[in-house]
């Protein structure tokens with residue numbers, strides 16, 4: 001296949017990230033990357049960097065909404081000196097029960113993904129908007145939906161089936177799992193020696209953990225939505241469902257409209273909980289570490305809860321895998337927060353997980369386990385954009 005410029009679009013609730021790769025004959029070269037951050041504010045950030053890290057664009061425009069944000073990206077793509085994209089890969093957090101395969105985007109596919117937007121309410125609305133705009137602005141280019149849920153397609157039924165009445169199962173309520181493109185990229189980077197029994201902890205603003213046997217996912221902590229699983233920046237993670245009923249009843253006392261009360265509950269569990277809720281300070285690990293150093297007890301409790309939850313999850317996945325060969329940390333916290341890695345692993349010696357404090361004193365890719373640790377512990381940054389390009393190239397060849 002000749003070399004093709006492939007554009008990757010990755011949108012979140014307040015940002016659009018993008019990158020352009022030259023792909024072909026097994027080579028993947030990033031030409032540039034950029035982002036529009038701060039969507040919904042007067043002081044957004046719009047930047048583009050070339051492959052050497054040189055800033056080609058560095059602006060602070062007002063970005064009142066997603067249409068202005070995507071126009072900035074589209075205008076830059078049309079006017080820049082780089083080759084025009086020959087295909088576009090859209091990171092797609094969740095396609096619901098019907099869209100399970102990475103595939104070419106059509107208007108009907110966008111409608112289908114949109115119909116399940118409640119499953120990933122922070123990501124899907126902006127993603128489907130961008131898909132429609134990309135089809136309109138680049139009508140001659142194939143666009144592909146690359147799904148975070150795709151990696152979790154190998155989950156066994158015992159993991160996907162949730163213990164609820166079948167009428168809700170029929171509506172698509174099940175464990176989907178998220179961060180799949182990140183997990184896939186870790187397995188990809190471990191090839192050809194992918195360990196048989198692998199646990200990957202993706203610890204970013206959103207955090208999840210997966211058990212992977214022979215390269216295939218057998219369990220993952222997030223379920224129907226990214227709210228489930230381990231505690232993260234501003235989300236609860238798993239919680240006694242009775243807590244939700246209690247909060248909903250309390251909200252109903254002042255908010256008789258059921259849909260409005262449900263929205264308030266959604267804000268509580270997605271935006272006001274997790275590290276932010278416990279610390280009453282921040283969802284950002286850097287702020288919490290600073291506060292802990294200054295003696296802030298709530299920040300200490302929030303981070304203790306985070307590390308404790310992850311350690312418990314690692315224990316249960318070791319049981320599920322019936323052993324462990326390798327533990328990988330990834331995501332902003334996994335790659336950079338030396339103390340979190342140490343605290344998570346400090347009580348896991350009985351599982352064969354022993355860190356070397358000196359090796360762990362690192363940011364970015366490294367082996368951080370002790371020489372004699374039965375389990376190898378590594379830090380590996382995810383390569384999500386590269387993974388998306390890889391899928392696009394494969395789909396173009398089909």
Ligand code: ADP
Nearest residue numbers: 203204205206283284285286331332333336337
């Ligand atoms: P997202 O899920 O939004 O992609 P990231 O993977 O970028 O998030 O991770 C963001 C988290 O990583 C934040 O909690 C941030 O504090 C943490 N982080 C980033 N750099 C550091 C660092 N140097 N030390 C500690 N934590 C860090």
